[in-house]
Amino acid sequence: MKILDWYILKRYLFTFLMMLLLFIPIGITVNLAEKIGKILEREVPFAAVAQYYLDFTIYFANLLFPIFLFLSVIWFTSKLANNTEIVAFLSSGVSFWRFLRPYMIGATIVAAFALLLGLYLAPKASKGFNQFKYEYLKNNANVVQTSNIFRQVNDTDYIYVSNFNPATKVGSNFSLEHVVGNELKYKITANNIRYVEEDSVYRLSTYTKRKFQDNREVLETTRRKDTVFPFDVKDLTPEEYIAETLQYDELIDFIEKEKQRGSSNIGRYEVVKYKKWSLPVSVFILTIIAVAVSSKKRRGGMGVNLAFGISIAMIYVFFDKIFGVMAEQSSFNPIVAVWFPNIVFGILAIYLLYNAKR
Structure with missing residues (x-):
């Protein structure tokens, strides 16, 4: 590798690392200032707080590192341009x-790190981050009720609950259908269902069981019934962030099981899956855009390049969030939603690179 390659590659990686080390403490400080009241009020152990902010660091870096990379490349490339170093390189x-080329080598190193982070490190950090938040920082009054839950819990049993409160573990309009082949064997309904944790049973009010056998219906009713079911209370409280906490192979298996269960959150889970691969690709796209934008010496200096770069970064984040929400909340194809920003900005990168080369 030539001196030019080492010179640019070292500045590429060093500036990116410095950008992370600069902004992550700011993120931790802002988060701690917001949460310190609840942490002190609830006497959270110091070890738990330390682990939370370690997980927060990884979570925060994984979430925003493409933007940090983009700004760091614009920063040091603009300095090269302002010092007329790029003109000297090209004139030689x-x-x-x-x-x-050294930018692409640096992007490959960062993309490999991003892939490792997304597939293995970030899920573990996300699990600890979310568990701490829900255990210590959330009030029971703020727990959102889940609604219209329909799930296939095994090969024969299907459950439905119109709404379920994770804090009180109480749901309404519960039904369970036991189907063998294409034949409904029995159906259980209840006005309310409550999980009694100390007894590990479900308490049903206004219980009704309709059993179908020998071409006749057997009806069983009672005011209250305690029983067990072949599903866990977590099946009634699907966590929206659960896909973020699973490593890639676990996520694939989880999505397949959720499809069989008829989960309504498949779009959300698949967005997480596809982002693990689209994020490393975005490293190359954003690097090319950053070099193309900042490799020219401009009259306004580095400030113009940074302003333009921040504008592009905000538009990229906007596209990423909008299409992600569309996939999560509707039938919009998740793979299109995740890759559309990369396609649009990939075309922009080619256009800007062509003009910069000229």
Whole structure:
């Protein structure tokens, strides 16, 4: 590798690392200032707080590192341009494509790190981050009720609850259908269902069981009935963030099981799956855009490049969030939603690179 490659690659990686080290403590400080009251009020152990902010660091870095990378590349490339170093490189006979090579090497290193982070490290951090938040920082009054839950819990049993409160573990309009083949064997309904944790049973009010056998219906009713079911209380309280806490192989298996159960959150889970691969690709796209934007010496100096870069970064985040929410909340194809920002900005990268090369 030539001196030029080492020079740019070191600045690429060093500036990116410094950007992370600069903004992560700011994020921790802002988060701690917001949460310190509840942490002190509930006397959260110091070890739990320390682990939370370690998980927060990984979670925060995984969430925002493409933006940090984009801004860091604009920053040091603009400095090269302002110091007329890029002009010197190109005047010595180095082509623009050759000048771009160390950036692509750096992007490959960062993309590999992003892939490792997304597939294995970030899920573990996300689990600890969310568990701490729900255990210590959430009030029971703020727990949102889940609604219209329909799930296949095994090969024969289907459950439905119109709404379920995770705090009180109480749901309404519960039904369970036991189906063998295409034949309904029995159906259980109740006005309310409550999980009694100390006895590990479900308490049903206005219980009705309709059993179908020998071409006749057997009806059983009672005011209250305590029983057990072949599902866990977590099946009534699907956590929206659960996909973020699973490593890639576990996530694939989880999505397949949720499809069989008829989960309404499949779009949300698949968005998480596809982002694990789209994020490393975005590293190359954003690097090319950053180099193309900041490799020219401008009259306004570095400030113009940074302003333009921040604008592009905000538009990228906007596209990413909008299409992600569309996939999560509707029937919009998750793979299209995740990859559309990369396609649009990939086209922009090619256009900007062509003009920068000229």
